[in-house]
Amino acid sequence: METSQKRKSRQIILLIILFISIILVSLYSISVGSINISISDILKIISGQEVANNTYGPIILNIRLPRVLATIMGGACLAVSGLLLQIFFRNPIVEPYILGISSGASLFVGLVLLGGYTFGFSTITPMGLFVGSFAGAMAVMIAVVIAAKKVKSITTLLIIGMMAGFICNAITGILTAFADKEQLHSFVMWSMGSFSGFSWTQVQFLYIVGVPIIILAYVLSKPLNAMLFGENYAISMGLSMKTFRMVVILIASILTATITAFAGPISFVGLAVPHIVRITFGTSDNRILIPGVILAGALMTGVCDLCARMLMAPIELPLGVITALIGAPIVVYLLLRKTKGNEL
Amino acid sequence: MSQIITSKNLDVGYERKVVVEQVNISAGKGELICLLGPNGSGKTTILRTLTGLQPPVNGVVEINGVDISKIKKADLAKKMAIVLTEQVSLGLLTVFEIAAMGRYPHTNIMGKLSKTDEIIVEEALQLVGALHLKNRYYFELSDGEKQKVMIARALVQEPELIVLDEPTSHLDVKHKVEVISILRKLCLEKGISVILSLHDIDIAIKGCQKILLIEDGKVKAQGTPEEIIEEGTIQKLYNIEGAKYNELLGSLEFSSPVFPEVFITGGNGTGTGVYRAVSRAGYGMYCGVLHSNDIDLHVAKALSCDVIEERSFSQISLAQHEVAAAKMAKVHYVIDTGFPVGKNNQSNVDLIIEAVKMGKTVFSLTEQNDMDNRYGEWANSIHCCKNPAEILGFIPRKINRESYI
Incomplete structure (x- = not known):
């Protein structure tokens, strides 16, 4: 039996390890690629100094750095929205992708991407993508929430989410049939999930939306903890269910929408990360879980993105492929060695 | 006395469908009130309505005179706490963290515990006897421990009223008793009112100050256990078949509806175990002669035995001796339970001797070295046994002689 002080210091050490790992992985990720750049050069470039080879500057500042920053924020958002949904639905195996929320977002992004050109827009703004993605995420989320109120079974809810996803994917499929070849390629690549080609505008947008929402999620720790006891207990302890429900739906939809809009649907980060953090941190207390999940989500996505770039270099794999390959076995493993404790 | 919670002409149910009508409950400070009724009688629905988890179909629930639907949830949480039957997946929270959640309505937006909060949590855990578990994970606890922790959590809310839905189901006897003792302590020492639903008739009658009997969508009766529990009340309430509930003993006995084949004496409690053993083996029996104030008499009656009864404190x-002898004559087996003999029941010893004379197979649970003293020259004709099981070993198996079904 661990005392609470001991447990707490272990958790803080874990958070620090995660933070340092993110920095190391990010630096490594920036340094490797078609051209390898030394860490000292990277630090110089970021701090604004001159380096010997003047092609390094643009590579780092325009390509690799925005990408790394995007993976960090993207991973954090995905993991936090996964955690929120798991608590909200009191179901250990939900996440945006499984519930079809990502698919809803994809559908609307598809509408914007493929339809946008058809309707004569020459460029698609980040805002346009986000609004589309958000509308789709919200629509599916609300549908699933309504369904969840009617059915109590965990499995049924999953199936409803999956079906919602199928429907969205089917409609997306119809859209792609009408799209011309060029748009199609970029849309297909996007739909497999990737952080490549992030522009600074997109990164800015990601942080402007993501940071406040993640902070808001952290502020919700206390009601989220109460929700672990179930709706009835939560109400009896003074939680106003209506407001809470609305806020959680909004947060989860916005987080999913932001990522999906720019990086495409990315599976399993939202599912695997909260589980891993719960077990390694040994707690369900969201005041500790949320920071843990933010960092671990960022780290996992960072590592996956690195793998996506490096494994088959110079060919880059879609990120969604890697997260699925790493995430799915982890989830199966967790479910199999299920101590009673890793439910939520 | 001012009432903490009152319900007036309350109809509870779902949508427009009334499950239980006309519920008028009121609980004063420190009262322990119990809803008793069969499964599906609507106990949970009443409790859910009383706690504001679902709206009443008709009528109002008032806490300290204020309509519960007009109280903000956060304020209500400081007056009332609940303990439900539903399973919670709190796997990786520690006992302390779970109990501390009870501070929810009292702490700031991040739920930070002050020193006072921590003391309140520890005191509550102490009171339910779970302080030693405080660093344990919830999933490591037994059902009984979990229930105690959930009660501690309710207590930490510092409510005036705690409502519990079947807090003793799934628990073993030790924990049942512990949970009810804790609740009684809350009422008596802390002045907290408690409303709960129970399955255990026994515990309800012995542990609660007020009982509401819920049956067929109505509150059949309410009052102190002594007022409302009469002979047959429980039998009717639960529609028990194949067993008899004895209100005086507060216990359930499985009736043996079969024809008497054994005659058994008794007295001073020596018969109780024997009657049950013989009944379990599937035999009907005559029991006598028993005094009205003897516990053996009540058990024998609850077992549906044919009892020959004598007035208390008289020889x-x-x-009655003749009645007993006549009944004894009809059976093959006679058992002496080894009852203590005095002036008032000397006649039962004579009865055993008569049985020997009639040629019956007679067993006695009297100590071997008392046999001569008790039966004199007849002692050798009586099988002296150590326990009912040994006796049953001599009597041919019931199951071979009668075809079941």
């Missing part, structure tokens, strides 16, 4: 009359 067994010749008339």
Whole structure:
């Protein structure tokens, strides 16, 4: 039996390890690629100094750095929205992708991407993508929430989410049939999930939306903890269910929408990360879980993105492929060695 | 006395469908009130309505005179706490963290515990006897421990009223008793009112100050256990078949509806175990002669035995002796339970001797070295046994002689 002080210091050490790992992985990720750049050069470039080879500057500042920053924020958002949904639905195996929320977002992004050109827009703004993605995420989320109120079974809810996803994917499929070849390629690549080609505008947008929402999620720790006891207990302890429900739906939809809009649907980060953090941190207390999940989500996505770039270099794999390959076995493993404790 | 919670002409149910009508509950400070009724009688629905988890179909629930639907949830949480039957997946929270959640309505937006909060949590855990578990994970606890922790959590809310839905189901006897003792302590020492639903008739009658009997969508009766529990009340309430509930003993006995084949004496509690053993083996029996104030008599009656009864504190009359002898004559087996003999029941010893004379197979649970003293020259004709099981070993198996079904 661990005392609470001991447990707490272990958790803080874990958070620090995660933070340092993110920095190391990010630096490594920036340094490797078609051209390898030394860490000292990277630090110089970021701090604004001159380096010997003047092609390094643009590579780092325009390509690799925005990408790394995007993976960090993207991973954090995905993991936090996964955690929120798991608590909200009191179901250990939900996440945006499984519930079809990502698919809803994809559908609307598809509408914007493929339809946008058809309707004569020459460029698609980040805002346009986000609004589309958000509308789709919200629509599916609300549908699933309504369904969840009617059915109590965990499995049924999953199936409803999956079906919602199928429907969205089917409609997306119809859209792609009408799209011309060029748009199609970029849309297909996007739909497999990737952080490549992030522009600074997109990164800015990601942080402007993501940071406040993640902070808001952290502020919700206390009601989220109460929700672990179930709706009835939560109400009896003074939680106003209506407001809470609305806020959680909004947060989860916005987080999913932001990522999906720019990086495409990315599976399993939202599912695997909260589980891993719960077990390694040994707690369900969201005041500790949320920071843990933010960092671990960022780290996992960072590592996956690195793998996506490096494994088959110079060919880059879609990120969604890697997260699925790493995430799915982890989830199966967790479910199999299920101590009673890793439910939520 | 001012009432903490009152319900007036309350109809509870879902949508427009009334499950239980006209519920009028009121609980004063420190009262322990119990809803008793069969499964599906609507106990949970009443409790859910009383706690504001679902709206009443008709009528109002008031806490300290204020309509519960007009109280903000956060304020209500400081007056009332609940303990439900539903399973919670709190796997990786520690006992302390779970109990501390009870501070929810009292702490700031991040739920930070002050020193006072921590003391309140520890005191609550102490009171339910779970302080030693405080660093344990919830999933490591037994059902009984979990229930105690959930009660501690309710207590930490510092409510005036705690409502519990079947807090003792799934628990073993030790934990049942512990949970009810804790609740009684809350009422008596802390002045907290408690409303709960129970399955255990026994615990309800012995542990609660007020009982509401819920049956067929109505509150059948309410009052102190002594007021409302009469002979047959429980039997009817639960529609028990194949067993008899004895209100005086507060216990359930499985009736043996079969024809009497054994005659058994008794007295001073020596019969109770024997009657049950013989009944379990599937035999009907005559029991006598027993005094009205003897526990053996009540058990024998609850077992649906044919009982020959004598008035308390009087010598067994010749008339009753004859009745017993006549009944004894109809059976093959006679058992002496080894009852203590005095002036009032000497006649039962004579009865055993008569049985020997009639040629019956007679067993006695009297100590071997008392046999001569008790039966004199007849002692050798009586099988002296150590326990009912040994006796049953001599009697041919019931199951071979009668075809079941």
